[in-house]
Amino acid sequence: MTPIQHRINAFNKLGGFLSQFSNKKIEKKEDIPHNDLFFDGFKHQLKLAQESNTWFTKDNILLSLENWSKALSISNLEKWTANLKPISEQKTVAIVMAGNIPLVGFHDFLAVLISGHKVLVKQSSNDKHLLPFIAKYLEYVDDSLKGKITFTAQKLENFDAVIATGSNNTARYFEYYFKNKPNIIRKNRNSVAVITGNETEQDLEKLSNDVFTYFGLGCRSVSKLYVPKNYDFNHFFNGMYNKKDILYNAKYANNYDYNKAVYLMSEFDLLENGFLMIKEDESYSSPIATIFYEYYDNPIDLKIKLHEDKEKIQCIVAKNFIENEIAFGETQNPNLWDYADDVNTLEFLTEI
8 A cells, every 4th residue: 555545544534533523413433443542532622622712612613523524535535636746855844723713724734744744733722622632543543644743832943844824914924934934825815705686595595604604704704795786685684594593602792792883883884684794895804793795787897806806815606607616505615625725735745
């Protein structure tokens, strides 16, 4: 068996382990390697993750785990790595991870290890419980990974390349600090939806997943709408209504109340339905519990604008509007080969 096949098998076994944790149920299965050693411990890590970050609800953590368990199939991993060139020399790749949604840095972690390099991980304090436990499981299912995974809370040292994700402000710091190393530096991006007025009720209900999953905190979360002139927003709000229970989350409710108060005091025009506000605004990044929107007259002009602003946009959700669009309801289900910022991480890792 080739080294890459060994690594594929290890991550596939991890996918099997994670498949025990979903929003349908948490259930211990019989055929999972090292389950007696890890199952109960991982349940405890889920509890710690929820307690340390109230945005990390049980539902959101389990959704992330379920998505990763499906992604880590043999067929997906083999398709993703089919053209992966063997590396000429094993390097240490540092990853500076964000902490906005559960396991947001896992794809980079996976890419570094699957390509054959060592990984040095600096986690966000907002998401520090799940990945170290997952790494320990990987070391048990594949001995060759032992010594290749390091976590640090200190200043990064002794690394050959870096993948860093942060805000636009931290990206400037990253670009300066890591300028002498091969790097991928990711900045703020947001996702948009293009409404034509021809959407079905079901389309807009699916869009609610793109808006509300992970409380809208992900770069793949829709934070901006483009709508035709005279669009009836009642259709949009009807599609969002099935997510009304999100207001039971105290942190979300506090953000909703605060942002609504700010808008009202500033006398901004806005529409709202009791748990979501929409405001006309040219920005892409909207506050929690708020969606910005802009009107458009000409679809061609809008396509040109979206192309010109592609560095600010992660996903475009639409229905038969533009190439590379993502279907309603699918932003949080990327494939392994759907790279953040359209930067091919595997290609980068084979060339360092």
